[in-house]
Amino acid sequence: MTDKKDKNTEENIITAAERVFIDKGMDGARMQHIADEAGINKALLHYYYRSKQKLFNIVFTTAFKAFAPDLIKVFQREGDFFSKLRNFVKTYLDVLERNPHIPGFILHEIRHKPDQLIQLVGGLNLDIDVVIRQIEEEIQAGRIKPIDPKQLMIHIVSLCIFPIVAKPMLTAVLFKTDSDACEKALNERKDLIADFIINSIKL
Amino acid sequence: MTDKKDKNTEENIITAAERVFIDKGMDGARMQHIADEAGINKALLHYYYRSKQKLFNIVFTTAFKAFAPDLIKVFQREGDFFSKLRNFVKTYLDVLERNPHIPGFILHEIRHKPDQLIQLVGGLNLDIDVVIRQIEEEIQAGRIKPIDPKQLMIHIVSLCIFPIVAKPMLTAVLFKTDSDACEKALNERKDLIADFIINSIKL
């Protein structure tokens, strides 16, 4: 229904499947709906991708890669730790801003599927160790307060991801349904989050 | 009226419905499954609650009340702000620990249902204004650094809720599938979160 400027059907299906699966989830998604979105017949979905499950797996894997922060890219560059941290928050929030529904989708679909998760995580190279090592170095060098590196990482991703997942709730509860105000506040966090973290750990 | 046996069908259904809906979500839940959990026949569900949707609404409302932090209870007491903050984190994390699947359930089901959300939020008295006012007072009294009160509240709930929603992911990515280690780390956060926040905002 969206882009009649056909590239090929195969890609159209994936694009449509991403929209529907990420919006409705595996259980809520309907093959008919995906076919409509792709502007094709339902039977073609099975011709190209055999089953709903196989189609979902492709979408899920793609979404997960977009969701997993690219830690190496930021933390293996030159520069001081605080700069890297600011850079990471900014970069990651930009990614999530372009894919605002992915975090909720991933977090929902991942429940009770540790096998699929483990397989995916093994496939990707997330290199959290690079970050952990750098945090330890900062502590030993006396540049930040002592803190469990993993707990600090949990702090960081929590502050980045949660507001995006909880945006509808924040809009309703904290901003009295003023979605523009909420939108604006979440945007400001691109700088605020790093400030908040650095204030807490700096010596 | 007098039969207050532990086998009250009406309550059994709700308990079973909570288990199934919170675990599987509205789309993934099956009336047959709920009936099995309650140890009764599927038709009885409709006898007592008419439709799947009505049953879901009851479960959702109950879950939302458990999810919404009881701000008044903590922040209207006597004491300094930091104590209240520590108290809130501890209390809220205890609530979530007893209902670990509720945050993910609520966050998933709330997507694209702002109407239901608004109605619920209006019904509850969350009294975020009490907290906002106290934060502003702390700033004006020069006891904490200047900060947007709403942003601080987003920080706080993010740090509390996200790790619980993302626990499977954290277990896999950060703790290399060692779920005991993850469990232990999340428990330590009951004190760590408040420390982290206070470190950041204290003067």
Add this chain to the structure above:
DNA sequence: GTCTATAAGGTGATAGAC
């Protein structure tokens, strides 16, 4: 109140014409 049986409509998947 609780059950069995079944209606009524949806859903993933396939067969076969073109």
Add this chain to the structure above:
DNA sequence: GTCTATCACCTTATAGAC
């Protein structure tokens, strides 16, 4: 490759016996 038609099954909900 793409379509129409259809199958086989599943799911919510109701009817009616007891």
